[in-house]
Amino acid sequence: MNSQVLTSDPSKARRWMSGLVALAVGLTLTTTSLRAERHEEIITAHGISSFGELKYGPDFEHFDYVNPDAPKGGYFTTWGLGTFDSLRPYILLGNAASSASMLYDSLMTGSADEPDALYGLVAETIEYPESREWIIFNIRPEARFHDGTPITAQDVADSYQALYEKGRPTYRLSLFRDVESVEVLDERRLKYTFRPDAPLRDMPSMVGGLPIFPSAWLAENDFAESSMEPVPGSGPYKLQETDGGRYILYERVEDYWGADLPVNVGRNNFDQQRIEYYADSTVAFEQFKALGYTFRAENSSRLWATAYDFPAIQNGWVMREELIDGTPTGTQGWWFNMRREKFQDPRVRQAIAMMFNFEWSNDSLFYDLYQRTDSFWENSYLQAEGLPSEEELAVLEPVRGMVPDSVFTEPAYTPIVSEPVQLDRRVLRQAAALMREAGYSLQDGVLVNEHGEPFVIEFLNDSRAFERIINPFIQNLERLGIRVDAPVIDQAQAAEREKNFEFDLTARRYRMGLTPGQELVGIFGSTSANEPDTSNIMGLQNEGVDHLIEQIAHAENREELNVRVRALDRVLRSLHIWIPQFYSGRHFIAYLDVYSRPEVQPPFSINTDAWWWDEDKAEVLRAAGVL
Structure with a gap:
């Protein structure tokens, strides 16, 4: 057996290299005795x-x-x-x-009609104890990179x-912090072991969803280097061509x-997928009207309400639809950079947020297509409502003194x-x-302020189309x-400044x-507040929030999870870390x-990867001179 152990500490990994076999045997014995002890x-x-x-x-x-x-x-084209x-x-x-991630397979992949299920992709089966303290992935012998090289356990390890380092x-901050070791058991078997006191519920899914790269490439190249040459992959698509950041074209791997795995049947149907990039969103819409690309998910209420009457719509060449969005859709807003002293007082943040008049905006700008967001889990049963329930109060009691008192006594x-x-x-008063x-x-x-310095703020904005919303604010x-x-x-x-x-x-x-689980650490956790390019864009550091995230990650059933998420939602809303905007609960789409x-x-996806090119419809458009 060829065994290798990797840890989440790279220096430890190097020190352990000389004792791999002995350590692997030791781990096997330890696991076996633990198994027997716990039955x-x-x-x-x-x-x-x-x-x-x-x-x-x-x-x-x-x-x-x-x-x-x-x-x-056929082909599928959209815009960026x-x-x-x-x-x-x-x-x-x-x-x-x-969409560069479509080049890469993972051990497991999700479904669009379940909230958190994963099924085998590169991994044919998995083995794990009831405690989930470890998991073994059994890799399919037929799994291949695009160059025909077999995917092995070593590639996964x-x-x-590479991702950790x-x-x-x-x-490093959220997904890998509870990985104790990664062990190559043989060519097609890989074992992840997690910290016993970690929130183990989601750990198998977290590591099962990671992209896989070839070991040979990683040994010869710097993974951290930015490049227009992708790391070789094994996914359903590969890069066909790109042109200086103006477009990217992916081609289906024939x-x-x-292709015939149950998780892929009926999916990945287009021979080509292309993304056209535009510096201006108005230009992008004009190009869609001229059939410059074939699919558009509309994010402008003004355009959806007033501009979808162009000739291609009138002639029936372009279809427009509204699809129900079954995901929590409301976590959209302007986010304060609380690392800056002027935003550290929650009263300041609340006052600024009050000056965004959603009711006027919805009536005057949004054509009454939106509703006001107030929850971080808007459009779902995880949203906190009214006063906290007895179950929520029990969850919140340990963070009393770390979060505003209003959490306990006032409605969310x-x-x-x-x-x-x-x-x-x-409201102004x-x-x-x-x-x-x-x-x-x-x-x-x-x-x-007390020193006579004016209060000045800057909006980071990369869209002229958004000016009509920002300017009245x-x-x-x-x-x-x-x-x-x-x-x-x-x-x-804008992206670089956000980073x-x-x-x-x-x-x-x-x-x-x-x-939700450990990924919340990367969004709201104190450890991610000052790390560049994390999702904790606002710089939130709060011990009470950290405690609640851990409680969520350790929830043992869905009822317990729901109560704990509502408690966190209640706390986050009390901290005034953002200016909530609006949501619709629908996908607005138009397509050739x-x-x-x-x-x-x-319920959880537009599901365009299961659409297909309809040759009969295409022939009608060819006859009309559209294609």
Whole structure:
């Protein structure tokens, strides 16, 4: 048996190299004795979920939301904003091209109609004890990289080490912090061992979803280096060509090793997928009207309500639809950079947020297509409502004194409801009172601190289309006495400034899951607050939040999880770390009428990877001179 052990500490990994075999034997004996002592059942399975529920059995043939007979062929094109200068999406350097992750397979992959299930992809089966303190992945013998080289356990182990040492900080801070060791048991068997006191519920899924790279490439190249040459992969698509950050074209791998696996049947149907990049979103929409690309997920309420009457729509060449979005959709807003002293007082943050008049914006700008966001798990059953329940109070009691007292005595915070006039003077007076309490005074119409310094903020904005939303907000802030700058900068510069926390306020949307766990450390955890390019964009550091995240990660059933997430939602809302914007609970999509899709729409995805090119529809458009 060829055994290798890697740890989450690279220096330890190097020191252990000389004793690999002895250590592997020692670990095997330790695991065996532990197994006997605990009398744990060892589970062998085709999939795994956080709480054990799997919709699809070991003999399933395909997901319910695909057409197993979908033809292969055609193309799918969409758009991206700005540009890109890298094809390596897992590292800190560079601005990676959209969808570059489709080049890579993982040990397991998810379904779009379950909240947290994973099924075998590169891994044929998994073995793990009931405690989930370790997991063994059994790799399929037919799994191959694009060059035909077999995927081995060593490739998986070396990929983990590359991500830990040189990947984005979030891997080290949240995903890998509880990995004790990675052990190559033989060519096709790999074992992850986790810290016994770690939140073990989601650990198998976390490591099972990591991308896999070839060991031979990693040995000869610097994984941390940004490049327009991708790391070799094994996924359903590979790079065909790109042109200086203006577009990227992926081609389907015709002899893709995993095409007939149950998790892939009916998916990955297009021969080509192309993403066109535009520096301006208005130009991008005009190009769609001219059929410059074939699919658009619309994010502008104004355009959706007023601009989808162009000739291609009228002629029936382009279809427009609204699909239900079953995911928590509301974590969108402007986020404060709380590392800056002027934003450290929650009264200041609350006052600034009050000046965004959603009611007026929805009436005047959004055509009443949106609802106001107030929860971090908006549009889901995880949203906190009203006063805390007895179960929530029990969860919150240990963080008393670490979080605002209002969490225990008041309903979950909801943004103030303004009159549908741009400036609600009642709200203005309340915001001004909060600023006075925080130590600011009004001098010649300008808010100044005790040293006479004006209060100035800058919005980080890379979209001219967003100006119509920002500008009325800015005008209200100026009436409060705040000086505001909001220059439009290019997308690459904005991304770089976000990475290095060089902003006051920035807009961002988080896709929160229905089974949250350790990934919350990377968004709200204190350890991620000052690490570049983590998702903790606001710099939140709060012991109470850290405690609740750990409680969520350790939840043993879904009922317990739901209560703990609602408690965290309640706390986060009380801290005023963002200015919540709006949500719709729907996907607004438009596409050239050359596609067909399955009858079943899964709740957690638009599911375009199960669409297919419909040659009969395409022939109609060819006859009309469209194609």
